[in-house]
Amino acid sequence: MNQTRVWQGLFWKETKQIVPLIGMLFAVSAFLILVWASTSRQLNITLRAAGDIVPLIMPALFAAGAGAILVSHEKETRSLRWLASLPIPTRPIVATKLVVAFSGLIAMWIGCGVLSLVAGLDSGGVGELSEWRQIHPAFWFLHSVYVLLCGFYTSWRNKNAFPALVWIIPLALLPFLFAEIWFALPHSKSIQYANVTQKTWVMSLVTLFAIPIAGWFAYRAGLKDLQADEPEKLLGRDAISSPDAWRPPEVSAPTVMPFRDSLASLVWQNVHGSPWMSIGLSVPLLAGAAAWLILTNHVGSPSNWEMVCIQIAIGLAMLAVSWLGVAVFAGDGSAARLKFLADRGVSPWRAWVGRHWFAVSLLSATALLIVGVQSILGTPVGPDAYEQPLVFEVSLFTLLLVFAVVYGVSQWTSQVVPMLAASAFLAPVLSLVALALLVNAGAGNGVRLGWLLLVVALPFISTWWTMRDFMDGRRGRKYWSVVVVSALLFSIMPSVPVWIAKSRFPAMSEERVAELLPEARRFSQGNALQFTSMRMGNLDLREDYSSVYGDIDGETAVKRFQQRDYMSPETWMVIGDQDDTPLRADTWIIQSSLEMTSLAKLQWKRDPSEQAKEELAAFVDRLTTVAKRLRLSVRWYDQEMADYVEEWLVENLSDEAMQPLQTEPFFRRAAERVGAFDDRQMARRRAFLASWYIDRELPESRQWYGVSANDNWFDHVPLEWRTSIVQQGFGAVVDQCLRILEKGKAGGDLESEFRSLHELLGRPGGDFETGPYGDNVPSAKNVGHSRRHYGFPAVSWFEPWENEGREIWQRVASQPEIEETKPAETNAPVGEPNVTVEEPNVPVEETEQ
Known part of the structure; x- marks a missing residue:
């Protein structure tokens, strides 16, 4: 026989079998990498790190499934025995499978690496998965080669794919367990902290040592499995002459009902058809339930060993849930048994229920066990009353919902991809993606539970709808139409309520935009974002910055505090002397200055001397x-903040104790400022229109506090999609505030407008009466909430203080003005340059109370 043709034929056959697995895993890898790359800014650090390890995990999944495809699948279809019966040496058969699998592994690594570079995935090794992310990719490559050889060994040693896949798991964990044991031994106590690099070196050495051993075992197992079967032993002379040799075989009495299609018989056939598979999935599921109970009842920090065992047990339990779904339609001989039932007229719904009965019962019993034990144990309490368990307990409904998502997607995958080796690795990945999608839709996007339950039911509805075609082996246009439509609905439905909510969210109408845009553009022209920043004076009590506060005794602190001249406004508020330059507010500085002004007022009232008056x-x-x-x-x-300052001025200028100072120039200037009603409304309108235009036209304006919408607006909107509506929501807020200005200047009733603004901003403070706008409306009941609500617009508009300010100015303007006896103090310290600060690209953090 031509050896070249033999090798060519073997390579062609093995490549044709392995290409679908490469295509499927590569497509899933591309999908996951693109999703994580496109949502990296919205995800937290842990989820970004999880996305980064996708290119490292997918080649390992291929390595684990290659043996099941090239060996176990051929055993199930009996093509391997047919190949062994041909006049072909066994060594080329085994070697070809290994070479093709290794080539496919290289292709997976190259493809995932290119996708990772294109998508730009790199979390920098931060987050809860940082240790996994910091392991060098060279180890992951060596480990995938080791897993590949282990998968071939288990596939040659087992008759079907399922036990071969199960046995890969403990073998794949051996390098990690060895590293943990190595650093737990007494000789490693000298190493205070075993870093990731040290663990990587140990795991790499162990893997390098295990690769040739696993390869030799895999190669020898393949040669042994392809050998000819032992011939049957011929009966001896004594056995032939024995009467027992002529005894007919025992045949059971014929039954009246040779075939029964009751639900109980279908369930019995499903469980006993592959009992080892049922046991193999039940054990890790129960172990995971026990680990979860330990985790939710463990107070304090567990040891590294305990945490590793708990994580492995829970991970294997989730894998068992997924593989229970895979076993429904892709278990050993499932398709053949379903075809047998279809030929005998068993209804599709009965076969569907019979295939699901055992898995659903096992998952329900596990969930009931967890909740029952939790109710018996109660909430654990540690020695410290504030000490809580590591993980909070979950309800029975939550457990069942998680099981339903993972199991439902897995059984759906097993029907669409009936090859066990492919669906066994594809189903866990897809089920976890679906679980993350639904959790994000519910917890992050606020989708209602009823809608999510409908999405969860879609995989079950799809497999039930296509059950007849699947049993008959017809996978035609109708079957694939149902599958494609169901997949699209499952992907789109979680986002439908979000799209509807976004479309209904208030926004400034197009007509209003066209009306206000020219005026807003005019206000924003020039150096609209040039301003002077407020700053504090020197209040530090240390003479040497290398010292700490504890080094200063109380007497020295008081002396130095008095040296700072705390009764001078320059100590608390430095603003420069450019009166025509806008000022940027700092909440803490303004509040401190108001408090010091109140102190100066109290000192003047106690001792109305000339010095106290000058300080005030x-x-x-x-x-x-x-x-x-x-x-x-x-x-x-x-x-x-200007409203805040002017409201304080009105409150203090109207004090009876301050009335003797009405003729003072400083009193007159302050009264003129608070009495400028029309100028105040114009400044408000100009600022809102300019802020709206800047937020609309400049994409980086979200970094500038006080120009765009604040982070605490729209709290009723779910966090995950709040950022996508902030700009249109800010436009609606600006529109509402401008309507309040227009109606307030005309003297109309503003209660409905303020209530609408309260609802639009997400009901800050709860009810309207306890929110920031409760005291803007005389008819609203003020329950004594804190006066200032920082970060919300229009909190002081058209309140009584504005009318009081006009009255103060009218009263002061009617009195003769006296000349100042000395020049007024400048607004800047002597020698300080007039500085205008332009900070258009620096985010400003305001102090809120």
Whole structure:
């Protein structure tokens, strides 16, 4: 026989078998990598790290499934025995399978590496999966080669694919377990912290040593399995002459019902058709349930060994749930048994229920066991009352829902991909992706539970709908139409409520945009974002920055604090002396300055000396200047802080104790500032229109606090899709605020407008009466909430203080003005340059209370 033709034929046959597995896993890898790359900014660090290890895990899945495809599948179809009966040496058969599998593994590594580079996946080795991410890819490659050889060995040694796949798991974990044992031995106590590099070296050496051993065992197992069967022993002379040699075989009495299709018989046939598979899936499921109970009842930090065992047990339990679904339609001989039932007229729904009965019963019993033990043990309490278990307990419904998602997607995958070796590795990946999709839809996007239950039921509806065609072996146009439609619905339905909610979310109408855009563009022209930043003076009590506060005694601290001249506004608020430059508000500085001004007022009231009056005048003048310059800003938040300052001025200027100072120039300037009603409304309108235009036109405006919407707006919108509606929501808020301005200037009732703004912003503070706008409406019941709600617009608009400010100015303007006896203090320290700071690209963090 031509040896070249033999090798060519073998390579062609093995390549044809392995290409579908490469295509499937590569397609799944590309899908997962692209999804993680496109959503990396929305995912937390842990999920980003999970996406980064996808290119490392997929080649390992191929390595584990290659032996099942090239060996176990041929055993099930009996093509391997037919090949062994041909006049072909066994060594080329075994060697060809190994070479083709290794070539496919190389192709998977190259493809996943290219996809990873194109998608730009790299979390930097951070998050809870950082240790796995920091392991060098060279080890993952060696480990995949080791898993490949172990998969061939288990496939040659077992008659079918399922036990071969199960035995790969403990063999694949051996390098990791050896490394944990090695660093737990007494000789490693000198190493205080075993880092990832040290563990990687140990695991790599163990894997390098195990690869030739696993290869030799796999090669020898293949040669032994392809050998000819032992001939049957011929009966001896004594056996032939024995009367027992002529005894007819025992035949059971014929039954009236030779074939029964009751549900109980179908369930019995499913369990006893592959009892080892049933036992092999039940054991890890129960072990995972025990590990989960330990984890939810363990108070304190478990040891590394305990945590590793718990994680492995729970991971194997989830794999068992997935493989229970795979065994429904892709178990050993499942398709043949279903065809047997179809030929004898068994209804599809009865066969469908019979195939699912054992798995559903086992999963339900496991969930009931977990919840029952949790109810008996109760909530664990540690020595410290604040000490809680590592993981919180979950309800029975949550457990059943998780099992339903993983099991449902897996049984669906096993019907679409009936090859056990392929569906056994594809189903866990797809089920975990589906679980993450639904959890994100429910917890992150706020999709209702009823809608999610309908999505969870789709895989079961699909397999039930196509059961007749699957039993008959007809996978035609109708079958694939149902599969494709169901898959599209499963992928799209979790996002449908989000799309509907986004389309209904309030936004500024197109007509309103066209009306306001020219005016907003005019306000935003020029140096709209040029402003001066407020800063504190020198309040540090240390003379040497290398010292700490504990090195300063109380007497020294008081002395140095007095040296800082804390009764001067320059100590608390430095704003420069450019009166025509907008000022950027700092909440903490303004609040501290108001408190110090109140202190200066109290000192003046206690001792109305000239010095106390001058100190009070300096603080009030500084606040007047701050309010004036804040009104020049195009940030809407600066207008809110200007309202804060002016409201404080109105409250204190209207104090009876301050009335003797009405003729003072500082009092007159402050009264003129708070009485500028029309200028205040114009500044508010200008700031809101300019902020809206900047937020609309500049994509980086989200970094500028006080220009765009704040993070605490729209709290009623789920967090996962809140960022996608923030811009249109900000437009709706601006539109509502402008309507309040227009109606407020005309003297109309604003209760309905403020209630609409309260609802639009996500009901901050709860009910309207306890929210930031409760005291804007006289008819609303004020229950005494904290006065300032930082970060919300229009919190002080058209309140009584604005009318009081006009009355104060009218009263002061009617009195003669006295001349100042000395020049007014400048707004900047002597020698300080006039600085205008332009910070358009620096995010500003405001202090909120």
